[in-house]
Amino acid sequence: MRSINFSLKNFFSTSLTLILILALAGCGNNEEIKLGFLYSSDITIRFNKESQFFKERAEELGATVVIDHANDNDALQYEKAIEMMDSGIDLLALIAVNVNTAENIIKEANARDIPVLAYNRLIPNSDLKVYISGNNSELGKDMAGYVVNKRPEGNYVILGGDKFDRNAVELMASIENTLEPHIESGRINVLYKTYIEAWSPPHAAHELDQLMSSNPKSVDAVIAFFDGMGVACIDVLKKYQLEGKVIVTGQDAQLESCRRIVEGTQHITMYHPLETIASTAAEVAIDIVNRENLEDKYDITYTDNGLKEVPTVQINSIPVTKENIDEVIIESGFYNRSEIYQ
Structure with a gap:
């Protein structure tokens, strides 16, 4: 009888330990996610604000975010995008300086299996994961x-x-x-x-x-x-x-x-509504990294960028x-x- 009690005790102890490990792993899942937010220039005040709103929401969800801008220089933006990729980001949110040359950033990201979220500016003829925009x-x-x-x-x-x-x-x-x-x-x-x-x-x-x-x-x-x-x-x-x-x-x-x-x-x-747009973008970014089905959570439309119909989340503006x-x-x-x- 004592041996049975001992076995049950070990069983419950082991089970409880496994449950705690799984729970902690689930809670900490987003802590392993690193997002990059790379925008065009700090001259546009809204982009400064949105980068911070994006970071705040992502961090609330347990992810980390690196932010940078490119002084309206598309060559510099390419360099900074590569730096972010080298640092180990899981997704890049990008406000392109030049939408026609930004395709090179997308190609490099895709070669590294890093999804790209086009924020505010659609990048043509490129394999984007999602597009966040106004209407x-x-x-x-x-x-x-x-x-x-x-x-x-x-x-x-x-x-x-x-x-x-x-x-x-x-x-x-x-x-x-x-x-x-x-x-x-x-x-x-x-x-x-x-x-x-x-x-x-x-x-x-x-x-x-x-x-x-x-x-x-x-x-x-x-x-x-x-x-x-x-x-x-x-x-x-x-x-x-x-x-x-x-x-x-x-x-x-x-x-x-x-x-x-x-x-x-x-x-x-x-x-x-910058906070709404940026917060939604952060949520979408994390869902992409976690391989969630976006259509289950968001009102998705599709935008033709010349290469594909890009899943799009639109948020209306207010006069x-x-x-x-x-x-x-x-x-x-x-x-x-x-x-x-x-």
């Missing part, structure tokens, strides 16, 4: 729809983003589709339309200044695709005593644009105007009131 179709409808509501007639200027960035191309298509019936009716005239290389504020300002100095027609609205470009255009309008009189748009909810919205010189920005800036921006904690109302 450019809805963004364009909201942005252009707001302008039409405020200026249903008049001369419009459209300053798009970089023509090699799919986001800029998709946004341009959505805005054109939204404006088309108003253009056909003759109520709206597109005075000038162009893409702006690298989404550059100085380039956008130069284009608008050249137009206004040489064209006698009035400008009633400037649809700028990025807050930095919008602010630069407001400075040009000020030169012609037109600040606040011309409708100006932007996106990214940058601080200076939020201040301009409050003062009435910029009229709308499109706020991307921000003077009427709702307190609710959307301040109450969410994105900025505090003293930062905006100076």
Whole structure:
């Protein structure tokens, strides 16, 4: 009888030990995951914020994250991507400097069996694992729809983003589709339309200044695709005593644009819920490394990048105007009131 008790005691002890080991292994599974977040440049404020949100969420889930950016230099970005791969990352989240040359990073990653998550910028003709993006179709409808509501007639200027960035191309298509019936009716005239290389504020300002100095027609609205470009255009309008009189748009909810919205010189920005986007990206990244089926957990669509239909997670943006800036921006904690109302 004593031998039986001894055996049972050992059995339960061994079983308990195994259960604890398995439980600890399950809890610590993500601790072995190392993610890389490599973005284009720290000039774009939202990317700085998103890299930190991504890291915070991934670390909450037990993973580790290395972050770097490439000073808007695609050759440097390639070097930094290789450094991250050499350091032993399990997945690379990438905001490409140049989507056309970033394919080389994807090829190297795939050769090492490291999946790549394209963040914000789709990389064409490459074997991406997943694409995290906003919804450019809805963004364009909201942005252009707001302008039409405020200026249903008049001369419009459209300053798009970089023509090699799919986001800029998709946004341009959505805005054109939204404006088309108003253009056909003759109520709206597109005075000038162009893409702006690298989404550059100085380039956008130069284009608008050249137009206004040489064209006698009035400008009633400037649809700028990025807050930095919008602010630069407001400075040009000020030169012609037109600040606040011309409708100006932007996106990214940058601080200076939020201040301009409050003062009435910029009229709308499109706020991307950065924490939601970045946190979702971190969750998707960890699920990919753990070989989870994404369609079981996320609303997956597919985006053709020329090589394949890339699984895509889209997150809608929120229009921000003077009427709702307190609710959307301040109450969410994105900025505090003293930062905006100076």
